[in-house]
Amino acid sequence: MNEKLHELLSRMSALEDELAIALHDQESRMFFKIRGKRIEFxxxxxxxxxxxxxxxxxxxxxxxxxxxxxxxxxxxxxxxxxxxxxxxxxxxxxxxxxxxxxxxxxxxxxxxxxxxxxxxxxxxxxxxxxxxxxxxxxxxxxxxxxxxxxxxxxxxxxxxxxxxxxxxxxxxxxxxxxxxxxxxxxxxxxxxxxx
Known part of the structure; x- marks a missing residue:
């Protein structure tokens, strides 16, 4: 795989990680908390x-x-x-x-x-x-x-x-x-x- 493709894939992976963190932050603002397997509002x-x-x-x-x-x-x-x-x-x-x-x-x-x-x-x-x-x-x-x-x-x-x-x-x-x-x-x- 050439270097350009490898760099693009690495950036995509970093963006996916960033998106997951942002989604989790948004969920935290939605007035619920996760306690073990239970979700509490x-x-x-x-x-x-x-x-x-x-x-x-x-x-x-x-x-x-x-x-x-x-x-x-x-x-x-x-x-x-x-x-x-x-x-x-x-x-x-x-x-x-x-x-x-x-x-x-x-x-x-x-x-x-x-x-x-x-x-x-x-x-x-x-x-x-x-x-x-x-x-x-x-x-x-x-x-x-x-x-x-x-x-x-x-x-x-x-x-x-x-x-x-x-x-x-x-x-x-x-x-x-x-x-x-x-x-x-x-x-x-x-x-x-x-x-």
Missing amino acids: DSAVRQEHQRLKTGFFHWLTASRPQNLLTGPIIYAMIFPLALIDLSISCYQALCFPIYRIAKVRRADYIVLDRQYLDYLNRFEKFHCTYCAYAAGLIAYCTEIVARTEQYFCPIKHARKMLGNHARYAQFLDYGDALDYEARLEQFRLALAKKE
Whole structure:
């Protein structure tokens, strides 16, 4: 990878870190604090959230009919999602120690905290929890697969690909065969470090 690309990637990484800090600072000003796994709002905010909560019958009548009709299809996806979760977790538990790849922490990707939002009714909280699980699971799977790809084949594609994982930018350029085996070993050694 040439020096210009390496410099741009380093600047992007620094900006992502800066953005994460700024977002955290903004969240701190939103009148909540994180205590362990629990999120606590100021009492005035909690009261306002309770006031804004939509009752079940209003929520049901305000829901779009297509949302209610497609609900069984959406929620039936829990079966393949749970199977993927079990499969990818077993794969990581069995194979990552053999490859000496640091394990992906599931809790870093699957975050279920929307149940603390008192302006959501029970059904909205359930929907939010389901979506958070599904989106978090896909992110968790993506990181496990990204580490696997880095271990076995850290080479970019010749064609542009949408939705690249965060590790992809550091991969070797397509067709760059110089010292491939040595550089592959460097990628593998980097995976052993805890992130």
